[in-house]
Amino acid sequence: MRALFAGVGEAVDERLPNTSILLEEDGAHLLLDCGFTAAHTLFAAAPGVEDALAGVWISHFHGDHWFGLPALLARLSVAGRAAPLALAGLPGIGEKVRSLVPMAYRTLLDRLPFPLLFHEAAPGADTAIGPFSLACAPSGHPAPALAVRVTAPSGASCFYSGDGRPTPESLALARGAGLAAHEAFCVEGEMEGHGSVASACAFAREARVRALALVHVRREERHARAAELRAALLRFSRETGIRAFLPEPGEACEVTP
Numbered sequence: 001m002r003a004l005f006a007g008v009g010e011a012v013d014e015r016l017p018n019t020s021i022l023l024e025e026d027g028a029h030l031l032l033d034c035g036f037t038a039a040h041t042l043f044a045a046a047p048g049v050e051d052a053l054a055g056v057w058i059s060h061f062h063g064d065h066w067f068g069l070p071a072l073l074a075r076l077s078v079a080g081r082a083a084p085l086a087l088a089g090l091p092g093i094g095e096k097v098r099s100l101v102p103m104a105y106r107t108l109l110d111r112l113p114f115p116l117l118f119h120e121a122a123p124g125a126d127t128a129i130g131p132f133s134l135a136c137a138p139s140g141h142p143a144p145a146l147a148v149r150v151t152a153p154s155g156a157s158c159f160y161s162g163d164g165r166p167t168p169e170s171l172a173l174a175r176g177a178g179l180a181a182h183e184a185f186c187v188e189g190e191m192e193g194h195g196s197v198a199s200a201c202a203f204a205r206e207a208r209v210r211a212l213a214l215v216h217v218r219r220e221e222r223h224a225r226a227a228e229l230r231a232a233l234l235r236f237s238r239e240t241g242i243r244a245f246l247p248e249p250g251e252a253c254e255v256t257p
């Protein structure tokens with residue numbers, strides 16, 4: 001499985017698009033989150049995605065994680081897509097999407113040339129989108145939010161925290177994953193409702209994942225201290241054998257079973 005970081009930024013970063021990850025195996029694609037600034041970056045990074053996308057996972061209903069949906073649906077629509085598109089996330093996702101999209105384009109949902117299939121996700125109940133299997137767990141965020149683990153037919157699996165601090169449930173979910181993409185909003189110290197560089201590294205070590213990508217880092221530190229962060233992650237990698245990195249938009253990595 002291949003993971004393409006279409007975006008890696010936090011909510012209001014002026015340089016880095018909102019965190020959004022495109023997973024691909026054998027031509028099937030699944031998008032993890034689609035925020036304010038994610039859709040256009042995705043179109044640039046993944047030509048042909050209009051037809052190839054099986055579905056979108058929405059970790060929670062903050063704008064930097066799902067307000068790119070109207071643009072995504074508009075692009076898929078004008079591209080003439082016919083295959084159903086799955087949208088998976090917290091219970092109520094159908095109503096949420098049916099209220100958001102008409103605010104951007106009043107009649108778009110009525111004119112879509114393809115059906116939307118809504119999947120309400122719940123911890124303990126797996127759901128399938130195309131060839132991918134998805135399991136989820138609550139993360140520690142002020143709004144209800146889910147971390148997800150996506151497993152491809154090859155057995156390769158990717159964990160994505162969405163927003164929020166690690167929880168015992170998200171740790172159990174990530175165990176042994178080929179890649180964990182964890183939010184690390186805080187570079188120094190900790191805060192309520194968000195992950196940190198330190199907690200994401202501890203999480204990766206405890207969950208025994210093979211690779212760790214830090215995303216959604218607070219913009220001031222992400223811009224000013226990227227080199228320092230990369231040096232720290234390199235030391236962590238040498239110490240633990242976990243490949244830890246700070247992806248750039250457009251960067252891809254292989255996730256092995």
Ligand SMILES: [Zn+2]
Pocket residue numbers: 060062141143163
């Ligand atoms: Zn959030």
